[in-house]
Amino acid sequence: MPDLKYSYIARQPILNREQNTVGYELLFRDGPNNTFPDIDPELATNRLLSEHFLATHYSTIGDKLAFVNFPYQSLVNLVPTLFPKDNLVIEILETCEPTQELLQAVRKMHHAGYTIALDDFIPKKEWLPFLAYTSIIKIDIRLYSLQKAQKLIQRLAPYDIEFLAEKVETHEEFEQAKEMGFSKFQGYFFSKPQLIRRKQIKPSFLTVIQLVKEISKTELDYDELERLISIDVTLSYKLLTFVNSSYLIRSEITSFKQAFIYLGEDRVRKFISLVAITSTQDDKPDTLYNLSIQRARFCQLLVNDIDRSIDDGLGFLTGMFSLLDSLFDQPLIELVEKMPINSLVKVALVTGQGKLGHMLSLVKAYEVAEWDKVSGLCNKLKLNDEQLAKHYDASIKWTEDLLTIEPDQISRME
Template identity: 65%
Template sequence: MKYSYIARQPILNKEKQTVGYELLFRDGPQNTFPEIDPEQATSRLLSDHFLSTHYEALGDKLGFVNFPYQSLINRVPTLFPSGNLVVEILEDCAPTAELLEAVKEMAKLGYKIALDDFIPSKEWKAFLPYISIIKFDIRQVSIEKAAMFIMRLSGTNIEFIAEKVETYEEFEQARTAGFQYFQGYFFSKPEMITRKSLEPSFMAVVQLITEISKENINYAAIESLISKDVTLSYKLLSFVNASSIVRTKIHSFKQALVYLGEDKLRKFISLVAIASTQNSKPDYLYGLSIQRARYCELVGAKLDQKLESGQAFLTGMFSLLDSLLDRPLEQIVEEISVDDSVKDAIISHQGALGDILALTVAYEKAEWDEVNGYCNKLALDQETLSECYDESVKWTAELLSVKTN
């Protein structure tokens, strides 16, 4: 049995910077492990994925991983480096003496231990000296109740994560209540609706992305757009000169474009796109727009239905413009020159592109039943989705490791 479904969800700090990811492993849309013991499944999934693609993609971020009871008793987490692993004790684990011994031992070895979906009770009191992080699901424990518990533990080194934070209001309330970290989809929704217009530099980026989505790239048009924007010009030359393929310094736009080629040009323009919005935005939101674009593109290429090259990439890239610009998507897409099929997919998830985008969003949120439904509709298998997701994560991590400013 191959366990294909893997997703990761970001954990942000008070400044909305990504500090880690919760890595979510499932065998399929049923969210269960029907043919294998959960402990064995966890171990296998960790060895298959945490030490390969996702470990590599974590970089200097923490990886939060759920461990079932027996895995903890068997000290399975100690098979992995302690540096960026956070061991999450699942909410259905009983606070037994043998679990306490395991927690003590792992904490002594330098592992960060977290209590997941925590509901305060006296049975867990003995564990607290060995716990680094407590996660409250604010749908189960209100922010007000959590705040009282946080206050009682204010003299300890325990840090707190608010889970299921869906709005900026909840983010602000949780931050005021004493939470240091936040998990949820508040970062991918517009903070407020304003009448801010598209700035010239961002408009140029939109035009560039439209150009690279075409079947035959028009290098003259791209050179013309880049040459009119000082920031883009500087970033292009910096990007090319930082590339390992360059033997001598590049000084002209035309020379730079020739060196880059189509694939690297797409990477460069994608990277500039995410860096051309407000500095106050969560860093993960920029990365997510790139990852989503790449994932949509990869999934689109697997369909029997022939899609125009680059359209799926555009759909993913532009699907978060409302959050990046704090404006309704309906307004934004009217101001940019993209195909109606892309507009319909972004606004109302219509057509094949809309199905790909809906599948992508469901995968990001680990909504496996939804994922399975779109799998069937698009005639895709789990393994294909997993491979596409892994590749999009790695592609984005590689892209963001290039310094362009």
Template identity: 60%
Template sequence: MTYSYIARQPILDQDKHTVGYELLFRDGPNNTFPEIDPEQATSRLLSDHFLSTHYETLGDKLGFVNFPYQSLINRVPTLFPSDNLVVEILEDCPPTPELFSAVKDMSSAGYKIALDDFIPSKEWKAFLPYIALIKFDIRQVPIEKARNFILRLSGTKIKFLAEKVETYQEFEQAKRAGFDYFQGYFFSKPEMITRKSIAPSFMTVVQLLTEISKPEMDYAAIESLISKDVTLSYKLLTLVNSSVIVKSKIQSFKQALVYLGEEKLRKFISLVSLASSQERKPDYLYGLSIQRARYCELIASQIKTKLEPGQAFLTGIFSLLDSLLDRSLEQVVAEISVDESIKLAITKNEGVLGEILLLTKAYEQAQWEDVRRYCQSIGVDESVLSQCYNASVKWTADLLNVQHE
């Protein structure tokens, strides 16, 4: 039995805003396509995933997609709209006359073409006028070497992307070297560990998150927490009054909570709470923590061990608090009253919750062999992973839309 997976990795600009996602595919156990040739497989995966789920979740962001050589020659990318697709030419594609002709055609049809894991060589020189973006893996081509190449092409319209940026130091260095875009895990690691006390409003947020993770929600406790925080109160009433189900304006929080119901309330609190923490953090971090929470929750609901999905939801959300607060997870969990199993999961990856978190992180980073191993360990059927991931991505997108309306 083979399953197709898709994960997405964010691409950020110099201000750490998300401009797009690289969509990473896997089909079958060894990243191979056993029964069909690669370009058919690419088309199938694109139509299954990119068109069905990811167009609505990409929003105004770009989707970066790798295309095998033959699919480029066959102009497969032209099956998809050009407005938010970036066509990546893999590093193992030979720069043949056929490829040159295809690139020229697609570029003149409005497609953005990128050279992935680029190593400068004279064979590619003729392609450059038709290339919108060049990606350098800074593990293969050091930032200094890439900088010289970027300087030589400074008169062109080509943008440059640094891949595998792991630390803030590398991010700053790549920025100075002239890179426009960045991909890597620097954004989900704390910038610095400083002794920053948690502001009272953030403590309210943590208490709210704890309340919504309980099987039976205590509306009175939630109401008293929300009513203490002006921003939360305002946002809650705005959300409820903009809802189609409301016939007359809602005046009290009690009314608002009843109207929203448990599911919507949980969504609302997750989102607003994170958005109210640290303004200067990459927007992607908020989305990722909510998406991760939802994915953990959906995975938890699929396993036979008696586990409260709400706990998995909190595990996902809290797993990024170190990055949102620039403090170690140990410091953060010491100050919040949350179940011991959640603390152990996020600080030491212990227990079933810890394994669910490891599975989620492996999926986000497209480490498919690890994904398979954790699935077997916690007893999750591999066939549901893609479904749960797509559902979590869509859920987060819906939530963020509510926030921006």
């Protein structure tokens, strides 16, 4: 079971030929056992980034490099570009497929100034196009012999690439690896991964919901974002740590509004989305939270067609809060009673009555293809199939856009 009171990060030092520490590989942990937990790699990466780069960055690595493993989807979504390029090494996991989609993302991150490393590298012709954008190749010397590695290093001499030997366990292996041409080293000979434990810092879920509602708007209200951030010390700390470590910033940030303006709308939306995804209960899949956001947007769009006298923000909250019971393992009626939200939303969530309640029932039926129920509710709310399909598709796209960094956005970050 994960330890909910603390956050854990393991770090293993990476050394140069003189055995001076030049960086650390950061490894996500969910408890004191110092082993990788049985969770989705994408969620593990998001948790590590949120709990490290957004909270305890400098106390974890100081002025050294941070080597972080990124699964395929995080790479093609350009998630690493949310973080400072000066001390982040983006490790492409050996499980990633060398697709054109991945190559395009790697090229963009390289041109933006990020350092790219290929982890546990085994030579394949499909990886050849990636070498022009690669700064470091990591080789597990337990899986790929030092003799074979030497030939590979010689063959790739025309490229400006450093080689890092992983799983170095003896002094003899260290000396041999140096002779073969390696310049960086990692393994138990130097140090086992050191576990760093810190008090878990999580923002208020209600504040996160309100922030997500704000970033759903076409134009951001920086005054309202500042107000929300100001009432949550965890979010305040993560925001200022994140912004002050950003390569975009040339001077110290002293106010939350200034931080948002410096970041720009794209990065503000991504920052809040990342924090939101990693703020749910630890044993809940991030897909459940994604569905909350998608359902919230679906309801927000439907309200405009059902009754324009109802604020579409109430539709958003109805959809978002409809999954609270699943997220918190508590009856929805108990959770709703504790929240200062509009009575129309409370009635819709608890009793399913009123226009918002019928709309929520319609959304739930549509998600599971209960077409007879959908038809009856459409008649009651005076909606048609075309409106439903259009808004459902729009909500899916909006959610994907919100939680994804589009490739063309990076050009605006350079």
